[in-house]
Amino acid sequence: MFLNKFEPELINTVILLSVFVIIRIIGKIAIRKIGVKSAINEARIRLISRYFTVTLLIIFLFIEAFIVGVELDEISIVFSSVFAVIGVGLFAIWSILSNVTSGIIMFFSFPYKVGDKIKIHDKDFPIEAVIEDIRAFQLHLRMDNGDLVTYPNNLILQKAVTLLEKDAIEDFGDFH
Template sequence: MTDLFGIKIIWSLGFILFAILIRIIIINSLKKIQTKFGFQKSRILVTNKIITILIYSTIIVLIAFLWGVDQKQLLVYISSFLTVLGIAFFAQWSILSNITAGLILFINYPVKIGDTITVLEKDNNVTGQIKDIGAFFITLKTPEKELITMPNSVILQKNIKYFPQPD
């Protein structure tokens, strides 16, 4: 019985060390990609965070299976999480929709930090340089040096006129 416990501890530590090694390799690779292709440091940092979360989540699941967590219970937990994530994709004005919109803005949107955009609205257009794309809000700095925050979901729903920064 104690031999099995010791083996599980060794395997768990091995999984953790493997995750740390993979994370270091990926971080170094992303740094090389950043210098080679000229990606912004902020995008590389967020990509590092996302990859780190995925690696450690996978390791937690593997260790849970190693220690005998019931697969059905784990699948119920994962499916519940994916359901909440799916609701976030379709929710209109919730906090989850702003987080999802923030990911979409960051990963798959033509604008990036430093670009100047105009959010086209019926009554008044808002023009400013993108200073930050956060989890909930995008921060714009207007020509008058004012900082304006707008919910990410609003940015995705409005027409945007953008002026990319020169390379």
């Protein structure tokens, strides 16, 4: 009974799956030939092959949704939800990359060093502290009361900073 009710959809799905497998095999062979001819290393060939397979799979799922009778409005809701999640993920990655890039910039051109007492002119949260450590993502700042503040690298490059004292770390003792 189930097979009789959905026979056209099942036949179309089997045909689509067969076409998917054939296109995937031909695509992988073509990618490998192009990679070998262009002297591209094996890891990049495999990576491009995976990208091709994922793209082909997304197209397959999109066509399969039409075969089983999903409406265009329903598909648009799914795709908009997926793209929203991807957008949030990319925003999180952007924030991490921003801090790492700032850390690299600070390595080469930051005028302050570990041990300097600085004042960060932030209207919401002004900070006077000694630079205890400069890391990939943040600065470790030791406040006068002994509190440790971690300050993101990308923000330190956006705020005005004043040097109050050079090598002031010995004034506070060892807080490690």
